[in-house]
Amino acid sequence: MTFHPPQPEPSLDSIAWWNSLKQGIFALQRCTRCREWQVPNLERCRHCGGELVLEPVSGNGTIYSYIINHRPPAPGFDDLLPYAVAIVTPDEAPGLHIPGRIVGVANEDIRIGQAVTTEIVDHPGGDWKVPVFRVTA
Amino acid sequence: MAANDPMVVGIGRSHYSRNSGRTTWGMAVESCRLAVEDAGMAMSDVDGIVEFNTADSTGSLNVAYGLGLPGIRYPVDLQNGGNIVTFAVALAAMAVQTGKCKAILVYRSLNSRSGKRLGTFTGDLAIGGDDQYGAPHGYLAPGQWFAMYCRRYMHEFGTTNEDLGEVAIVTRQHAVKNDWAMMRDPITMADYMASRWIYDPFRLYDCALEADGACAILITSRERAQDLRQAPVQVVDEETFMGRHPDSWSDFGHLFSAHSAPPLWQRTGLTARDMDFACIYDCFTFTTIAVMEDYGFCEKGGAGEYFRSGKATYGGDCVINPHGGLLSEAYIHGMNHHYEAVMQLRGQAGERQVADARVALVTAGTGPFGGGVIYARA
Helix, strand or coil: CCCCCCEECCCCCCHHHHHHHHCCCCEEEEECCCCCEECCCCCCCCCCCCCEEEEECCCCEEEEEEEEECCCCCCCCHHHCCEEEEEEEECCCCCCCEEEEEECCCHHHCCCCCEEEEEEEECCCCCCEEEEEEECC | CCCCCEEEEEEEECCCECCCCCCHHHHHHHHHHHHHHHHCCCHHHEEEEEEECCCCCCCHHHHHHHCCCCCCCEEEEECCCHHHHHHHHHHHHHHHHCCCCCEEEEEEEEECCCCCCCCCCCCCCEECHHHHCCHHHCCCCHHHHHHHHHHHHHHHHCCCHHHHHHHHHHHHHHHCCCCCCCCCCCCCHHHHHHCCEEEECEEHHHECCECEEEEEEEEEEHHHHCCCCCCCEEEEEEEEEECCCHHHCCCCCCCCHHHHHHHHHHHHCCCHHHCCEEECCCCEHHHHHHHHHHHCCCCCCCHHHHHHCCCCCCCCCCEECCCCHHHHHCECCCHHHHHHHHHHHHCCCHHHCCCCCCEEEEEEEECCEEEEEEEEEC
């Protein structure tokens, strides 16, 4: 029996972020008061308690770390093995960590510090879209 | 020295296996009953229980009932995993110190191989909470999070795959002399390098040995310990530092231990050099390396050489995980480290006894969350 990869189950704090991806927009929460960015999505700013808005970002970032998965922890990834997942720090907020698959490069050519750009792709098994990272340099 | 100093006076454990064929309730009660019998204490003196229960366990009230107690006055069920073990011990120790409790059990019981396997998911899933962001990418298992930390750590401090291998090899060597250990065949660097990738940079031998089993310790006051059967082992001090989800931690080069180690050494006036042995929470080989370095057993990036040169074993500087750790004894979520520490400090570890063991560090956790406790022969 084959299964789809896990679908996201958004919360009241994250649903707007998932919906913006559906519109093809990669955005991050930003505080209207102290201007800090944050990940993951919360109700209020963790730094000052201020109000948050989803602000579109460039999608440009840097690989902070990465792994090559030879064993899928969940169903739906067998065809991708071995697949790379990275933690990327966005250029606008270099202290934040965003996980996502790396595409368009051989696993053995991935390096910490490489520049990436973000693409929004359909997620199999439902109508969600997810951000993936393409190595640009 | 005070009459209310917290002392470990009893230890108990079930058989460790890949398929217990038992309930976590049954194993928890067995290990707790053995700990009380080991101490020679009356069961009716037990008035508190602390347990932790990520994924699979049985609650403190069930275990109290299974031990024949009408109830307890200090029921603590911690919604965490191996990161909280030393804090669980500290909670028990504080309840004894304040006089709130006479005697407290701390246990972990799990069927983490035959039952709920941490980090293994099946079926069509919708995943919320912290993992809604990683799960759609096939990124949601602890082994993946900490492989991610490991890769970054290697980049910053020059730790190599061979360094990870040294930890696996020496830890296995220790398990050879432990008849409770599930994996007792020695391994070589060639074996390590040939073991299959799980989440590169982690190979199979970098990962803890998923197991079924239970383990318990019993804590009471110095005063009460005087009348009991075993030489007491003092809970000297404990320090925990807990961040949240691994992806939310900003510096993969410095784990919880960079925060929990300094206060512990400062308050006790001890250092890594004073430890006769250490049980370092080794959910992954990488954890042993990063945590040892943060606690100052060696400089950052130096743990591989510490193991390679024999400092981590008998005749070296400090025996690390004399029982074979979570890598080779069993993954009882770190509770078995405390069992081993007490055996060693009592001088009951037989063939693998560390000579004149008087004081030891036991750690819990990895990544953003964990702690350390110091035990000493009383």
